[in-house]
Amino acid sequence: MNNEWKLEIAEYGTLRVCQTLLDSLSTFCQLLPSQPESGGVLVGKHLNSGGAMLIDDFTPPQASDRQGRCSYYRSEAHNNKVLDKWKESNGHSTFVGLWHTHPEAKPDFSTLDRKDWINALKNSRYEGTRLFFIIVGQTHIRCWVGNQTKTTSKIELLGEYKIGSK
């Protein structure tokens, strides 16, 4: 509960990721050949003190998603889930990024992932200029930050977390 993964971001501040969220995401880890890619949306809170961002919630795969071994399609159903969470939290919990799994130890983003992330940065509605992208691999979780300015979308690896370490 009090354990967190903390990542420092220049000109932004501290990103805090809840241990409970990491534990929940780890349960979708693709260790067996039969396990498909999973994914969803990251939900967090913009902070005024004690850091810049706390990611503490997510949406799990929805029935309308399409899950293949090496492919994943995120359906519109996630948006409604996020809206519910936003209402329940009186506007504190909001869309802050995307997550999905990969059947590889230390995950790297694919060309398609990058396209999806840039599309999210350019075309989705969010507070500020940054979104966070998490890929859950078989042994490590990696986190990237995307920063959208008027002219460019920049994606940068922030760090990696070894699954099971506390």
Ligand SMILES: [Zn+2]
């Ligand atoms: Zn991917």
